[in-house]
Amino acid sequence: MSTPRSETPSLSRSEIPFAARNRHFKAGQEKYWYNGDPAVSAYFNALSALFPAGETFFCDSVRALRDRVDDPKLLAEVKEFLAQEAIHSREHHIYNKRITEQGYPMDKLERRSEQMQAMGRLLPKKLQLGLTIALEHYTAIISDCLLDVRGHFAAHVTPTDYEFWIWHCVEETEHKSVAYDLLRAVTSPLGFYFIRVFSLFATTLSFNAILMWHIWTLLKVDGLQWNARAWGRILHYQWVFPGAWRVCFPAWLAWLKPGFHPWQDDNREHVATWKAENGETENASAA
Ligand SMILES: [Fe+2]
Ligand SMILES: [Fe+2]
Numbered sequence: 182m183s184t185p186r187s188e189t190p191s192l193s194r195s196e197i198p199f200a201a202r203n204r205h206f207k208a209g210q211e212k213y214w215y216n217g218d219p220a221v222s223a224y225f226n227a228l229s230a231l232f233p234a235g236e237t238f239f240c241d242s243v244r245a246l247r248d249r250v251d252d253p254k255l256l257a258e259v260k261e262f263l264a265q266e267a268i269h270s271r272e273h274h275i276y277n278k279r280i281t282e283q284g285y286p287m288d289k290l291e292r293r294s295e296q297m298q299a300m301g302r303l304l305p306k307k308l309q310l311g312l313t314i315a316l317e318h319y320t321a322i323i324s325d326c327l328l329d330v331r332g333h334f335a336a337h338v339t340p341t342d343y344e345f346w347i348w349h350c351v352e353e354t355e356h357k358s359v360a361y362d363l364l365r366a367v368t369s370p371l372g373f374y375f376i377r378v379f380s381l382f383a384t385t386l387s388f389n390a391i392l393m394w395h396i397w398t399l400l401k402v403d404g405l406q407w408n409a410r411a412w413g414r415i416l417h418y419q420w421v422f423p424g425a426w427r428v429c430f431p432a433w434l435a436w437l438k439p440g441f442h443p444w445q446d447d448n449r450e451h452v453a454t455w456k457a458e459n460g461e462t463e464n465a466s467a468a
Contacts, residue, residue, distance in 0.1 A: 199258075221414055234294040323429060364376065
């Protein structure tokens with residue numbers, strides 16, 4: 182369930198300082214790590230299969246246009262964004278290798294994700310960054326939903342998997358507007374709006390299609406690809422509880438408002454809470 186909080190219409194850029202944390206994780210050691218459930222574990226593993234290629238694409242699309250801005254605050258945020266996403270990509274690849282060792286074809290899924298990204302690389306650079314900002318919107322709103330229910334998540338997963346996934350959610354929240362602010366700075370207002378709308382619909386189709394395809398491939402290993410109860414648990418997790426796809430729909434729709442900015446949904450309390458729990462002071466640059 183979403184934590185109630187008011188929108189901050191005046192917020193038009195990131196107001197929280199952040200720095201990459203060069204963390205190393207041991208997640209992915211247990212096969213059915215989500216509550217002993219092969220189906221919901223497959224859902225999260227399918228997401229993880231998307232990250233190494235996806236986050237490399239995000240970084241490349243940001244790098245391609247960062248030289249067109251000279252705002253020092255934005256450039257500093259771009260630097261930390263690139264560092265965070267590179268570490269996420271590295272850690273998810275390591276995680277995926279552990280899942281591969283359990284008998285799941287995560288290497289094949291990573292290659293499939295790369296092939297999908299290769300199609301995106303054929304687009305003009307601003308449209309590539311458009312895909313990035315729409316996918317960053319997805320990761321931000323899904324992360325927000327998981328952070329809202331992290332007590333429930335903690336009760337159903339191993340501590341190492343909890344630490345890994347929640348760290349990623351927090352960093353996605355910290356940098357949720359960086360690519361958005363970069364594209365806005367290098368594009369006319371009308372062009373920016375067009376790219377945003379195109380990218381949201383394009384990524385909604387492609388992201389959901391490949392996610393479902395990845396899940397199907399993973400379930401096949403356990404002979405569950407046609408199992409209605411397994412799919413029912415996944416759809417329940419996505420649409421009912423925690424129901425990220427349902428809960429996030431207003432945030433998905435908000436993207437279409439001409440004056441939208443990711444920080445209008447001011448959820449920085451998630452970051453502050455996690456920092457306090459992990460012994461980071463508010464302004465500390467992480468190691
Ligand atoms: Fe990430
Ligand atoms: Fe991100």
